[in-house]
Each structure stands twice: as C-alpha cells, then as structure tokens.
Amino acid sequence: GAGVSQTPSNKVTEKGKYVELRCDPISGHTALYWYRQSLGQGPEFLIYFQGTGAADDSGLPNDRFFAVRPEGSVSTLKIQRTERGDSAVYLCASSLVPRGLSYNEQFFGPGTRLTVL
Amino acid sequence: SQQGEEDPQALSIQEGENATMNCSYKTSINNLQWYRQNSGRGLVHLILIRSNEREKHSGRLRVTLDTSKKSSSLLITASRAADTASYFCAIQSYNTDKLIFGTGTRLQVFP
Numbered sequence: 001g002a003g004v005s006q007t008p009s010n011k012v013t014e015k016g017k018y019v020e021l022r023c024d025p026i027s028g029h030t031a032l033y034w035y036r037q038s039l040g041q042g043p044e045f046l047i048y049f050q051g052t053g054a055a056d057d058s059g060l061p062n063d064r065f066f067a068v069r070p071e072g073s074v075s076t077l078k079i080q081r082t083e084r085g086d087s088a089v090y091l092c093a094s095s096l097v098p099r100g101l102s103y104n105e106q107f108f109g110p111g112t113r114l115t116v117l
Numbered sequence: 118s119q120q121g122e123e124d125p126q127a128l129s130i131q132e133g134e135n136a137t138m139n140c141s142y143k144t145s146i147n148n149l150q151w152y153r154q155n156s157g158r159g160l161v162h163l164i165l166i167r168s169n170e171r172e173k174h175s176g177r178l179r180v181t182l183d184t185s186k187k188s189s190s191l192l193i194t195a196s197r198a199a200d201t202a203s204y205f206c207a208i209q210s211y212n213t214d215k216l217i218f219g220t221g222t223r224l225q226v227f228p
Binding site: 001025033037041042043044048055056059080091093095104105106107108110111 | 160207214221
C-alpha cells in the first residue's frame with residue numbers, strides 16, 4: 001500500500017511569501033503529525049491531529065504557522081510571511097493507533113524541503 | 118531545547134564492526150524509539166522499547182534502556198555499508214503522542 005506522501009518535494013520561495021505544504025497520510029490512519037528538521041538537527045515537533053482536530057499545537061513556533069485537516073485525512077501546513085529561518089525540511093507522519101494507547105508507530109513521509117530566499 | 122542528546126555525533130567504522138550509539142533524555146517517558154534516516158529524508162522506525170523494559174533485540178539491533186540514568190543505547194552488530202545513515206532516538210511521554218527527537222548520530226560504514 002501507499003505510504004505517507006508529501007507535496008511538493010521541494011519548494012523555493014521568497015521572504016515574505018505565503019506557502020502551503022501538503023501531506024497525504026496512510027489511508028485509515030487517524031493521527032497525523034508535522035515535524036520540522038533543520039540541517040544537522042533532529043526533527044522538531046510542530047503539531048499533531050487526532051481526526052480533524054489539533055490535539056497538540058504546542059510546537060508551532062509562532063502565529064505565522066497554521067495547519068488544518070478538515071476531513072480527517074489530508075493535512076496542509078500553512079506558513080505566512082515566510083522568513084529565511086523557516087528554511088528546513090518539513091516532515092509529516094501518520095499513525096494508526098489512537099491516542100490513549102501505550103504505543104504508536106509513526107510512519108514518516110519523505111518531507112518537503114522549503115528554501116526561503 | 119526539548120531534544121535529547123546523542124553521542125557520538127559522528128561515527129566511522131569498517132564493515133563487520135559493531136556500532137554503538139547513545140541517547141540521553143531529560144523527562145520521564147512512556148517509551149523510547151530509534152529511527153534511521155538516509156540523506157536527510159525518510160525517517161524509518163527501527164525499534165521501540167517501553168519504559169518497563171531494559172533490553173530489546175531486533176535482528177542485528179540491540180537496544181538498552183536505563184530509566185534511572187535516563188539513557189538508552191543502540192548497538193548495530195556486524196555492520197554493513199548499507200547501514201550508513203543518521204540514527205535518531207525519540208522519546209514519547211505518557212500524556213502526549215508527539216515524539217521528541219535527539220540530535221542524531223551520523224554513522225559511516227566503510228566497505
């Protein structure tokens with residue numbers, strides 16, 4: 001079956017522009033996660049969804065970042081007024097096991113490399 | 118920073134040798150997981166160890182967990198050139214599903 005897919009794979013934009021990054025989770029996975037990975041660092045949590053609602057958005061760095069998952073499947077990460085410091089690989093993951101159970105394996109997509117010039 | 122710390126940052130070995138990576142963290146955990154990443158993309162889940170477990174094996178992988186020291190180690194035995202990648206530990210706490218990743222170890226295995 002298909003894994004987690006992310007589009008675009010690469011995005012180059014100019015400072016101040018608006019960008020949208022898309023994530024298609026594995027079919028049937030209820031939880032969806034966004035992480036950001038800067039060069040040479042480990043992934044950093046941004047937000048995760050259980051179904052349509054954001055269960056934890058504590059990792060969003062500021063109000064320029066917003067994510068939605070309106071139908072509980074595809075999710076879009078939106079970044080307004082991009083800054084050079086937003087340049088990173090944005091990773092999406094999904095998992096089948098609902099919150100509350102002791103373990104869930106997260107399956108990661110290939111990421112979107114965002115470059116802000 | 119919320120990230121755990123891993124050491125060494127980089128490790129170079131010959132094929133057939135064993136590779137050991139260490140991870141330290143700061144909070145109480147539900148479980149600790151290890152991931153592999155090639156070329157800065159595509160994290161792949163390797164193994165999970167629960168907080169009440171001390172050691173776990175999967176193929177050539179051996180993971181230990183010491184919750185009193187808040188540390189874990191990943192051992193790859195009989196390494197192969199194909200094991201060349203970055204390896205990350207990630208902790209998961211009881212009250213959330215998010216993963217907190219370490220800074221990673223870059224492993225280079227020479228044929």
